[in-house]
Amino acid sequence: MESVIFLEKISIEPPREKIYQRLGFKKRITAVSPDQQKQTDLFIREAASLIVLKGMYLRLAVTKNDGKQIFLSNNVHFSSEHLSIFLRECREAVFMGATAGHAVMDAIKAKTRQDDLAAAVVYDATASEMTDAALDWIMNYLNHLLMREGQTLLPRRFSAGYGDFHLENQGIIY
DSSP states (O other), X not given: OOSOEEEOOOOOOOOHHHHHHHTTOOTTTOOOOHHHHHHHHHHHHHHHHHOOOEEEEEEEEEEEEOSXXXXXXXXXEEEOHHHHHHTTTOSEEEEEEEEOOHHHHHHHHHHHHTXXXXXXXXXXXXXXXXXXHHHHXXXXXXXXXXXXXXXXXXXXXXXXXXXTBOGGXXXXXX
């Protein structure tokens, strides 16, 4: 239960609708010309070709949850009322992460340096949404594994950087 599991290849299609939403597109409200859509779809395909999705997860037992701090196996603990509330009924916690890889990040920087901000923004939206979809993929994968144990994940995720669970907490796990 307490070793990091790496998922070296996660294959998913770009979630086109979510990418467009991230770019500010609202159905029946935002008008996109055929040329703009063609260019955006091209940028999505280009970005997706650079993305190499990988992930990891770590299962840890919840040893104590006093409502203000949560203590986990491997001597891991966090001071966060929000996380404590989120995990109040849980015997375990799963920590997971996903990445789109270096190539797409380098391409975003290159496009920005070249003043091709339209491409950079679409590449960034594509990488962000595909990484988020990879986390959904990991959750589905884990739910299939946990089903054999009569367990399931909570339907929502709790991310560092929200509420009183600061980004610095990522360093404790990763």
